[in-house]
Amino acid sequence: MSNVYMVGSDALTLEIVEKIINDNMRLELSAEAKKRIQNCRDYLDKRIAESKDPLYGITTGFGSLCGKNISLDELGTLQENLIKSHACSVGTEISPLVIKLMMLLKAHALSLGHSGVQIITVQRILDFFNNDILPIVYDRGSLGASGDLAPLANLFLPLIGVGDVYYKGKKREAISVLDEFGWEPVKLMSKEGLALLNGTQFMSANGVFGVLRAMHLSKKADLIAAISLEAFDGRIEPFMDCIQQIRPHKGQIETGDAFRALLKNSEMIAHPKTHVQDPYSFRCIPQVHGAIKDAIRYVSSVLLTEINSVTDNPTIFPEEDIIISGGNFHGEPLALVYDYLAIALSELGNISERRVAQLIMGLRGLPEFLVANPGLNSGFMIPQYAAASMVSQNKMYCYSAASDSIVSSNGQEDHVSMGANAATKLYKVMDNLEFILSIELMNAAQAIEFRRPEKTSPILEKFLAKYRKEVPFIKDDIVMYKEINKTVAFLKRTQVEY
Numbered sequence: 001m002s003n004v005y006m007v008g009s010d011a012l013t014l015e016i017v018e019k020i021i022n023d024n025m026r027l028e029l030s031a032e033a034k035k036r037i038q039n040c041r042d043y044l045d046k047r048i049a050e051s052k053d054p055l056y057g058i059t060t061g062f063g064s065l066c067g068k069n070i071s072l073d074e075l076g077t078l079q080e081n082l083i084k085s086h087a088c089s090v091g092t093e094i095s096p097l098v099i100k101l102m103m104l105l106k107a108h109a110l111s112l113g114h115s116g117v118q119i120i121t122v123q124r125i126l127d128f129f130n131n132d133i134l135p136i137v138y139d140r141g142s143l144g145a146s147g148d149l150a151p152l153a154n155l156f157l158p159l160i161g162v163g164d165v166y167y168k169g170k171k172r173e174a175i176s177v178l179d180e181f182g183w184e185p186v187k188l189m190s191k192e193g194l195a196l197l198n199g200t201q202f203m204s205a206n207g208v209f210g211v212l213r214a215m216h217l218s219k220k221a222d223l224i225a226a227i228s229l230e231a232f233d234g235r236i237e238p239f240m241d242c243i244q245q246i247r248p249h250k251g252q253i254e255t256g257d258a259f260r261a262l263l264k265n266s267e268m269i270a271h272p273k274t275h276v277q278d279p280y281s282f283r284c285i286p287q288v289h290g291a292i293k294d295a296i297r298y299v300s301s302v303l304l305t306e307i308n309s310v311t312d313n314p315t316i317f318p319e320e321d322i323i324i325s326g327g328n329f330h331g332e333p334l335a336l337v338y339d340y341l342a343i344a345l346s347e348l349g350n351i352s353e354r355r356v357a358q359l360i361m362g363l364r365g366l367p368e369f370l371v372a373n374p375g376l377n378s379g380f381m382i383p384q385y386a387a388a389s390m391v392s393q394n395k396m397y398c399y400s401a402a403s404d405s406i407v408s409s410n411g412q413e414d415h416v417s418m419g420a421n422a423a424t425k426l427y428k429v430m431d432n433l434e435f436i437l438s439i440e441l442m443n444a445a446q447a448i449e450f451r452r453p454e455k456t457s458p459i460l461e462k463f464l465a466k467y468r469k470e471v472p473f474i475k476d477d478i479v480m481y482k483e484i485n486k487t488v489a490f491l492k493r494t495q496v497e498y
Contacts, residue, residue, distance in 0.1 A: 008033025008111030036113025043318035079193030086153035091140035101205035144331030144419030148202030161185030198312035206423035231447035251293030266457035281354035295344035331419030335402035338422035346394035390432035438487040
């Protein structure tokens with residue numbers, strides 16, 4: 001199978017995007033995309049030559065400067081000035097993965113043929129992607145309104161030979177890397193700066209990365225919770241299919257299915273129980289974990305629409321002979337669902353920490369704080385504190401970014417989405433969640449040892465055996481943060497299949 005993806009040949013899916021990134025696929029511009037791009041560019045050139053009316057951002061200034069007309073011989077300079085002046089992203093450098101996703105998503109959006117760019121402009125984006133030339137972009141500065149102006153400006157400065165990039169692990173001036181490849185800086189034509197800067201690719205790229213990560217975390221949360229259920233001597237009945245079917249939310253049904261698969265042929269789950277029910281953090285796993293699966297699914301559906309959309313402005317329709325100055329760059333659809341996903345993932349951490357607390361309370365035959373000699377040893381007392389701290393911090397990050405707005409461009413852009421802030425704070429929730437789930441795994445694996453020689457299911461025993469090669473059973477107190485970090489590293493690189 002070819003290791004090349006033809007941009008503009010078909011709609012993007014999350015599976016395609018993940019494959020492009022994981023398999024380090026090369027990008028090429030499809031023949032149909034080239035035709036669409038050139039057709040739109042030809043129409044725009046003709047329209048500019050024939051039109052006596054001002055065209056926003058093409059023959060006028062930007063934002064509140066839309067009343068300023070620009071002469072035809074300065075249209076290219078206008079677009080270059082736009083990129084230079086708007087390159088105001090600040091803060092922490094965003095990851096190489098997100099940079100590559102931004103380039104992929106922008107190239108795909110431009111390939112749809114409503115943006116008026118040159119083929120060489122899109123091709124150079126693909127050249128950067130294919131050669132791992134990574135412009136330096138920072139995580140703050142976008143209002144998520146006229147698209148992601150500041151970060152996208154930083155992203156595309158190197159196309160015109162300005163700004164900095166990472167190439168072969170070194171930070172370099174973009175012009176020196178262009179020279180090394182024998183590439184001239186792209187000479188922007190009318191509208192092209194706007195086409196590059198207007199758009200939701202910073203929000204979208206962060207969202208794609210976030211949703212893919214959320215899917216993996218959700219699956220790992222099920223497996224870890226199944227170990228906790230076994231360690232707590234929990235009951236299987238709340239996971240039976242019949243109870244899910246009379247409240248048939250898709251995620252709830254999937255969670256019940258997953259737990260029955262994870263616990264198949266377990267001695268621990270099969271033995272008779274003396275207690276008639278479990279606390280909610282165990283008994284309501286199908287309902288809570290299931291609702292989170294449904295949230296991830298919904299956010300994914302919104303994101304898929306977005307990454308296959310044209311989100312710059314003005315938008316050009318050659319077949320209809322019209323250029324529209326609209327609002328497709330506004331990030332409200334993403335801002336709302338990123339806030340929703342942050343709440344959902346924080347709940348995954350919330351219920352996880354409650355299971356941790358149940359495991360260390362000295363219940364159902366487990367020793368207090370999961371050590372054989374509590375008192376002399378504090379055991380697993382303080383990891384629960386750490387988990388609780390992060391659960392509480394995540395509640396802070398669940399403040400709705402989308403509920404905020406602030407006026408920009410001297411009142412012309414008077415409502416903004418704050419979608420970029422919603423996207424970047426989502427990462428903070430997921431970082432905390434990864435630590436919380438790791439702490440639950442540490443506690444659950446420790447508690448399982450007090451149930452021996454009884455065994456859990458073959459799937460879970462195999463997973464625990466891998467884990468125990470890196471993080472040992474703790475008999476006497478040791479430095480715990482090192483074990484937490486080792487558990488996080490283990491979870492990051494372990495693919496969960498069941």
